[in-house]
Amino acid sequence: MPRHSQRPRSLIGGALRGAGLALDEQKDASTARMPIDEEDTAKSRAQRRKTARSAAGPVGGRPPKRGVNINSLARPANQAHGRNKSLGAHTIGAVQDVAPQTNVVETLRGFLQSRWDAANCLLNLENMQDDPILAAANIRPPGAPGAHRDIGTAIWKLSGDMFPSMITLSLAGNGLSTLQPLSSLAQYLPKLANLSLERNELRWARDLDVLASKKHGLDALQELVLISNPMQQNAVDAGNEDGYRRDVLAKFPGLRILDMKPVSSVEHGFSQLFRGRASKKAGPEAAQVPLRNFPLQTKPGFIDGDAAQVVPEFLSLFFARYDQDRALLAPVYSEHALFSLSLNSSPPPRARAQRLMHTMPHQKELVLDRYIALGSRNILRSHTAKALLRTLHQGSRAIVAFQQRLPHTTHPLHDASKFVVDAWVLPNVDVQAQTSATEKPDALLFISVHGEFSEAPSQGLRSFDRVFIVAPTAPDSQAAQHGWPCLIVSDTLTIRHYSSSAAWAPDTLPTGPVTGPNVAPDAPAAGPLPAYLQSQEPFPNISPEQHTLALQLAAQTRLLYPMAVQCLADNAWDPARALANFSALQASHAIPATAFVPT
Structure with a gap:
């Protein structure tokens, strides 16, 4: 009785290899396991191997690999089994990968x-x-x-x-x-x-x-x-x-x-x-980062009149102790305080254009590996709630312990031009912050600081942004006893590549009309339509006004009418924006010739 392999055969694999459309790295099951008839059964194992080697080649080697050739369209599996009326494993109920008679x-x-x-x-x-x-x-x-x-x-x-x-x-x-x-x-x-x-x-x-x-x-x-x-x-x-x-x-x-x-x-x-x-x-x-004009000039930092005395005292004390011994910061954080660190690894365009990373000493020695290992709470790059919670530190002890693991720093406190500060009073009714389990202040201070520090051991410079939300200290509190004028309820630190204090220096940015390829010119003016557009039927599902806009854009740009419709649709049917984007793409030779009316 004929004996068939019990392994399912990949008919599609054999067909693709037979047509030169698949790599012949190993033989497919449909050709590697052929039926063995009664005469073969009588042979010894050694005789059967000798027969197989002879069939493979005159010296017992494997057949040469076929080149990629899609002209041989017949499927070898169908040809081999067509004479025996057998599809190998498919005759015993195996799942077929293609229909049996498929070419x-x-x-x-x-x-x-x-x-x-x-x-x-x-x-x-x-x-x-x-x-x-x-x-x-x-x-x-x-x-x-x-x-x-x-x-x-x-x-x-x-x-x-x-x-x-x-x-x-x-x-x-x-x-x-x-x-x-x-x-x-x-x-x-x-x-x-x-x-x-x-x-x-x-x-x-x-x-x-x-x-x-x-x-x-x-x-x-x-x-x-x-x-x-x-x-x-x-x-x-x-x-x-x-x-x-x-x-x-x-x-x-x-x-x-x-x-x-x-x-x-x-x-x-x-x-x-x-x-x-x-x-x-x-x-x-x-x-090739283009530097644009700014519509408005930068202004100096702003500090609310009620915070003018508290903010300088708090910041100078905080950064001095942060640089000297961070364990001294424990009293300034409330028992419910929150702290997070976020990394911004994208160099600012202007700093890149000024080659600050290449011209300043020690900048290339700075790495972010240590910060990354400790965990960055960049919400736009964190995709799970677990990661967000893991990088949020709560309570004075946890916050100080984390900050002590950060690299040592030195802030240039002797030079006020290296920092810019904005601060204002914030009603606590909107924040609902608590300094303890029973205390909830009526008002808070929101303090935003932009500045720089040198980082040990390389002494390279980094820029940072730090946002504090602070509350008044109670007279008999531990914070007041250690000389702190306020108590931190929230502290967010963002570390980024150095961008110099010129980024916020007053009246230093180039201003004037904002120009460039992203600024839309005037919308195309209506005019007589070319003859080939006068009989153009409107696209389905567009309004008569949209059809008119498409005709005008097609006449001005020589785009085919369907392309003009697509251009407007992709730009929210704003003709000025559509023309601006068309001009930018045409200048960069990104529009194929087939999109235009033949000349």
């Missing part, structure tokens, strides 16, 4: 052809799990549970061969939680300019590293859409969309449009700044 490669070709939009050079692979062609063949798309590991490579290889003019690919709505199925995308589609990953399940910016590798990265990519992925949605909900965009642009510095919003020159400069950290050319030349 996998021809099915993929038909599927891709059905999704191709030649007019827009677009391959629309949205919601592949719902595609009837793939469903009928029981082929699971890339990223779907149970999908074959080589199915993505096969699709990208076929796409590159079938559609050499492709510049746009949409993979929206495919439930992708990892981009590993796209690891070979750049290898077969190196000219891809526009990619949509909208409505997937990508959670972290690092998930994009698969597409941003130095060896096989999407170097030609100009537009990327990540809307409705957790990474984008969480950043927007937390008010950190700028940080999210900066992280993405650092991986794809050539992007001109991200999430349907043009990339500004400032964003582009930041992306270069982050990429330039490991570069010898780091600095303004590499970052």
Whole structure:
């Protein structure tokens, strides 16, 4: 009786390798385990191995690996088993990875052809799990549970061969939680300019590293859409969309449009700044950070009249003891006081442009490792409640113990120009702060300090921001006995790269009209429409006013009418903003020629 292997055979794996669409790293189960007939059963084990070696090659070696060739479209598994009327493991009820009579490669070709939009050079692979062609063949798309590991490579290889003019690919709505199925995308589609990953399940910016590798990265990519992925949605909900965009642009510095919003020159400069950290050319030349005029001039620090005596006394005493012996700070924190440390690792653009990190001594010796190890309560970068609670310190003893673990510092208290202070009275009815279990003051002081300190052992300079909320001290309290004029109920310390006191010095910023590519020019003026637009039918679901705006923009820019509609829709139907963004993109040659009316 014929004897069949009990291992399920990967029909799709055999088909892809047979067509040269999958790496032949190891033989598939459908070809590695062939049925053994009664004559083979009578042979000894050594004889069967000798027969197998002879079949493999004239000297018993493995068959040579086949090159990548998609012209051989017949599936070897079907050919081998067609004569015996057997599908191996499929005849005993194993789960099939494709329908038994499927020609996998021809099915993929038909599927891709059905999704191709030649007019827009677009391959629309949205919601592949719902595609009837793939469903009928029981082929699971890339990223779907149970999908074959080589199915993505096969699709990208076929796409590159079938559609050499492709510049746009949409993979929206495919439930992708990892981009590993796209690891070979750049290898077969190196000219891809526009990619949509909208409505997937990508959670972290690092998930994009698969597409941003130095060896096989999407170097030609100009537009990327990540809307409705957790990474984008969480950043927007937390008010950190700028940080999210900066992280993405650092991986794809050539992007001109991200999430349907043009990339500004400032964003582009930041992306270069982050990429330039490991570069010898780091600095303004590499970052190209544009410095803008400010609409208003900076003013001196402001201290409420009622706090004018308390604030200087408190700050000079606090920073002196913070530098000398932090154990002396214990009396100034109330028993319910809160303290948190936050790190801002982004160098300010003006400090970067002035090359402060490169021209000042000891700056390169400063590292953030110790602060990071102790825990930073940067709310925009903390994603769990546990992490937020762990980095919030409560009570005098816990706060002082934590601060004693921070690097030693020296604040330049002899030079008032190194600090700027704002302070005002804050009614406690809004804060509800308590200095003890039974005491709740009527009013508090809000004190904001910006300044600098040198850090041991390198003696490099850092800038800091510190916000105190303080309450009056009771005459018989421990704080009053140690000379403190007030009691701290909240203390927030932010440490960042050095930016010099010029950042807040009065009347030192360049002011005047704010100019640059982000400033919208006047809206396009209405005028006679060209002949090719006079009979243009309006797009569905837009108002007559929007249709008129689209016609005017198309006439002024020579954009195709659908492109003009999209441009306005992406800019909230603001014609001035749409024209400004169009001009910026056109100046950077980011708009393909196919978007314009042929000349």
